[in-house]
Amino acid sequence: MVLFGWLCTLSNSMAKVFLRNFSKYINADAGKTFLDVLRENGIPIRSDCGGIGECGKCKIIVERGVTTPLTEAEKRFLSVDDIDKGVRLACQVKVVTGEYTVWIPFESLLQKYKSADIGFEREVVLKPAIRKFFALAKPASLEDVRADLERLLEGVSSYVDVDGVDTDLYIVKKIPDVLRGGDWSTTLVFWNNKLLDVEAGDTRKRLYGVAVDIGTSKIVLHLVDLSTGETVAVESMQNPQASFGADIISRITYAMKSSENLAKLQQLVIRAINILIERTTSRSGVDKRDVYEVVVAGNTAMHHLFLGINPSYLGLSPYVPAVRRGVYAYAKELGIEINERGVVYALPVVAGYVGSDALADAVAVGLNECKEPCMLIDIGTNSEIILNTGKEILACSTPAGPAFEGASISFGMRAVVGAIDQVFIYFDKSLGDYNVRYTVIGGSKPVGICGSALIDIVTNLYKLGIIDFRGRFREGVESKRLTVENGRKKFVIVWASETGINKDIAIDGRDINEFILAKAAVATGINVLLRHTNLSVENIEKIYIAGSFGTYINIENAMEVGLLPKTSQRKYTFVGNTAISGAKMALKSVEIRKRFEELAKKINYIELAAHPLFKQEFVQNLRLPSYIISKPV
């Protein structure tokens, strides 16, 4: 990149920016900052300081194109190494002229991923299962007495194999009147080879689909225009099943008791999906009847409860699901309110505890296409780990428990507004005591601690020698922040006066223990997969961190504390909620669905609890710091 911006006159001409992440071109007015240009084009770029060069979060890499020179702000935030690679602050660098190629580091896109409603999504060639074709039929006459259906199909014979078209009673009953009602001009709605509907007139533009990620705690829904591939609206809400248990097992237990209970849980999630469909469509002015397909990702228990499959056997060893392959159903039979002929595709699952959400993660990041070994870790109540060794793909699930989602932690909470998401504990010489810096989601007064902050806290406490390798508070450490309540020691993160709850936000030994159990579970999964395949973390080229972890985590700390394997930080990529991204890719393309089906079949599921290395690994990881075994045994 040559910095001769000042030599050029800023012109009013349009420049073109190729966004390599999204494989798309956007137009840019010369003179505008890249931040403005990206925002105008709906790219969710992080800019914590609002674009005044004070946060350094808006990093982009201008790989090609003429730019304005480095500002003082950029010099403050960018390392020599950064500058070498073309890293710039989007709020500082301006468009000059000509063509640009820009790469946006995942970290800079994180702001919006924080919501856990969207994730990294690869471009797909639009090839939805639902297709619409317009046919202008020749009216029937005594000289041309072909049957209505065959007359109609003739009009689309260049797109579909007319003889192979699958039809049903609904269609043959509807066709005579639609054909004549629309003056022989008709739109045919196909769902793969099935003639799903016939509509009078030309309705080709009205073609929408919905992708859903049913998480144990949250349901995320995207409305997609299937005629363009554009995401039209995004909505999410808490999974209302939560009132029957925060975790999977308690919901399975509830559903096992009676078919009424199962139906109740099913109805809850379906009603939630209907609400999200209602919100997204009404907000974007889309008619619900123009939504023809719903593609659903979720863990296997959510998948079973959504479909109304008795989940008993998921709760009992050997935890086998009823079905692995994708399940198709009519929206109507499930009670989902879209087009009355609409269909539902529940993506395939891998095993009882590796669901279609994990599969969607893998498809979204292209895990199956890695040339070098790569790994995906979806951290949640149940964490799934998928490893592509280049020769085979393995997956396991590990019950990390709800610590990362804040559920079993004294002041734990989900990564929503008011949650402390980053913590830095240090010895403040001027104070002569430990001090704490933290950030709060939304910037208001803190009300609790979310998972990413928990990692920071435990890492810092351990590094500062405040806790020992078992997570116990060491004797002899002096600090005002070390207090005792009900005989239990704790460390205060935020004093009551600074909080929104008028109570010290602190962490105690039990919280730390919960954390250690959770991190040991994840580390065990990773280590067993690596040792099982005779790989070390050094052999892994890419590690994707996916899922509803909520907010971005401090990778360095996560490695320090033994949650993630210690290796070059560059190998890590945050990809956000790729479960919804993968589901959306499947919604947009039947080719992607094939990939799902193939991958579900191909992935070799490792049942951790039955693995000979499990016990040893788990015990070894039940301590601080890192006990990740990076060499094969």
Add this chain to the structure above:
Amino acid sequence: MVLFGWLCTLSNSMAKVFLRNFSKYINADAGKTFLDVLRENGIPIRSDCGGIGECGKCKIIVERGVTTPLTEAEKRFLSVDDIDKGVRLACQVKVVTGEYTVWIPFESLLQKYKSADIGFEREVVLKPAIRKFFALAKPASLEDVRADLERLLEGVSSYVDVDGVDTDLYIVKKIPDVLRGGDWSTTLVFWNNKLLDVEAGDTRKRLYGVAVDIGTSKIVLHLVDLSTGETVAVESMQNPQASFGADIISRITYAMKSSENLAKLQQLVIRAINILIERTTSRSGVDKRDVYEVVVAGNTAMHHLFLGINPSYLGLSPYVPAVRRGVYAYAKELGIEINERGVVYALPVVAGYVGSDALADAVAVGLNECKEPCMLIDIGTNSEIILNTGKEILACSTPAGPAFEGASISFGMRAVVGAIDQVFIYFDKSLGDYNVRYTVIGGSKPVGICGSALIDIVTNLYKLGIIDFRGRFREGVESKRLTVENGRKKFVIVWASETGINKDIAIDGRDINEFILAKAAVATGINVLLRHTNLSVENIEKIYIAGSFGTYINIENAMEVGLLPKTSQRKYTFVGNTAISGAKMALKSVEIRKRFEELAKKINYIELAAHPLFKQEFVQNLRLPSYIISKPV
């Protein structure tokens, strides 16, 4: 055939008889008559005198094999020509030894066809759409955590393409419990590629299907064991829609008025089918839940009413059906009471007035495979004519009206017990007047005249000069049988004292006129097809007479009177109710279904009313005698 039977000792050894009509071998005890042997093997052979050599109806042709010599009875009934060809009376000729090849003339099979519930049916290789496979799955364990469905399909992977199996919500919901309930031994029910059901244990033997012919006036149903191909039971009843009109048009008119009317007509036929299913299954000890498929033939209006398709456009020019191809539906959605997952296949139709019944006729006799030109005539209220010229297949429909079914004739009735079915009028010199010989179905006192008798009567009256070419009673003919009632002349067939109704059974000018209209309609259809294809009747090798005409008709008379084209009587073959036979063939084999679909597509439908030759032909045929044009113009 060498007649050296007496020279042989009758042995007790088993002989073998190859039945060329049915392409099958049967075993035969030496010393038994062929009639007994055939009866024991369920072959419906005619034997009006009960097998005492007094009726001559049990003719068979022994083409190969050692037989007993001609009896006196045979010498009485067989012509020299017959004897030359190997014709024998089955009740007279006995099995000696070795192997035989026997051909049963269709006329000798007619006895059972008379019921109009069965017809000539070609052997098909059993390949039903519904198949059952037994799978003994390996129980799930921590070492084998495959999903239930995939585990189950593994067991049948040598029979089905596991990845291509189509499944649905019903199956995935049912599978976990069935698998464990049946101790991992399960029967899979496939409908083509769809996994229709899973049943605990081994239920392979319980696999039935039903074929139905929905005629305008009669519904015939056959219950078939799909594991063997055997017909288990046959039932029929009047079409209860008849109370809303004897003919198609009045039912269409009724259904057009409201969707409630349409639903009412649909419900009537479905209830009738349910009754017939109930009767056949209970009579044969079959559980209705073991019936998985219903294959339905019928004219296009019956097809539409059965499926609940608005038939309005069938009643309006250009009379196009809603659909040509076969329609699949779930039995449940139609209200048909078989297995709750059972399916229905409504066979394809050709056009608004050439239905799947005509197609079934064509498939049953193999019309599409004729090497030389051949023709099929299904005589009914609507008569269908299908002509295979060897190069193309054409079909037309002609509204013969209900005369042949007795509906518009003073003493007309259907071919049931009490109907006169054959009539011979002659001048009785001893009486000095015309006299009548007749036969009555069932042998009781006559109560009316059926279609075949009507042909005989008109032919005889014309040949005797009692009526003229316009069908009017000639002046000057003297006979006690010529009476006048309400100013209308009529000819008495049976005097009141001999009848079961205490009333002269007679025919009047209006009846004859109705007959002429009907025969003109049929003759016009035949002639237009022949002239359209530049063929003469001499070019036609085979003419099949199919349908519910009821009883066997006197071909010679039918030719004399101009109903059928005048040609060698040998070309004619009565095939009975081949609509039900064809439907049954389709039930037994998916290959036959393909033939149906192909034929429906291939047949070139000729709309008679729009044909340039129609008017001329019709006018020319509105007279007696034969005006069949046998030379192309």
